[in-house]
Amino acid sequence: MADAKKNLKDFEKSLQQLEQIVNKMESGEMGLEESLTRFEEGIKLAKQCQDTLSEAELRVEQLIEKNGLQQTEPFDTSDDD
Numbered sequence: 001m002a003d004a005k006k007n008l009k010d011f012e013k014s015l016q017q018l019e020q021i022v023n024k025m026e027s028g029e030m031g032l033e034e035s036l037t038r039f040e041e042g043i044k045l046a047k048q049c050q051d052t053l054s055e056a057e058l059r060v061e062q063l064i065e066k067n068g069l070q071q072t073e074p075f076d077t078s079d080d081d
Helices: 003-026 031-068
Strands: none
Touching: 003 031
């Protein structure tokens, strides 16, 4: 349980840092070198967030399977708007 709380804190911290990087890059206040450095940091943070979300999804699927609950269905991410 402590690991889950730590992962959630790390996820939220990484997501917040990623949002700050995006906002700063969108403002146009950085030069090319700083933009590239921040972009690289953002890619690493995005991967960390994706890994954490993948782990959470796996845990949910395992819990559902373990408890004999309904089958999961993939979330439709298509933009049919």
